[in-house]
Amino acid sequence: MSGAARLTALLLVVSTLSACGTATVVKPSGGRTAHTTPQTSVAKPGQTAVVRRGDTLYALARIHNITPRDLAAWNGLSEPYTIYPGQSLRLYPGGSPGRAPTTVVTAPRPGTSTPAPAPTPSPTTAIKSNINWRWPADGALVGRFVGADVTKQGVDIAGSSGQPVRATAAGVVVYSGAGLVGFGELIIIKHNDQWLSAYGHNRKRLVNEGQSVKAGEQIAEMGRTGTTRDMLHFEIRYNGKPVDPLLYLPPK
Secondary structure (H helix, E strand, O other): OOHHHHHHHHHHHHOOOOOOOOEEOOOOOOOOOOOOOOOOOOOOOOOEEEOOOOOOHHHHHHHOOOOHHHHHHHOOOOOOOOOOOOEEEEOOOOOOOOOOOOOOOOOOOOOOOOOOOOOOOOOOOOOOOOOOOOOOOOOOEEEOOOOOOOOOOOEEEEOOOOOEEEOOOOEEEEEEEOOOOOOOEEEEEEOOOOEEEEEEEEEEEOOOOOOEEOOOOEEEEEEOOOOOOOEEEEEEEEOOEEEOHHHOOOOO
């Protein structure tokens, strides 16, 4: 799984860590560790699963008796199905929680192929947000958001080593580490049940998981971990999905 895929998965988990009415994933006890991949999905109307560190979409799908394809589709995820700790995954299709699953897995007829679903286009207009976003660092914009490219799910801001990296808005740090290959020293902040932000390639992280931060508070020092130049890779996510940060950040 690519670094971008891992980041998407981690952010998906983080996005609804404290959402009301969610069901936390609990590892089964009593030796029930083996799960076979289901061929059809059993929806659980109104239920969600919160991603924990080490979880994958495929493992959660097996645990909840849902096909990986359905679980991804119900949560608007595209390959490589990256999820993140703290993210909430819906265990039923969209619409009314009382609706039953409509997806049934059938074997294709010989000589035919099933066309791949068309990718969901990235939004070109800003989703309404009550967050006053601010730039996380000073510097030139050297990389822009490209929704169809999993390696360009945010913006890159060039700067110098040790330069302050600041929280784009108030929130709680839900990830602070270097466990995602390609993003170096990474910090993820959850702002509410829908919105979070990510800050990659830092030289040094200054905040820990579970720590509350204020808008504009320094959270890291800019660096080049996981990249070839001193810069900040910055993402904004809505319900775990990447959006173009330039639609939310104030004009320079």
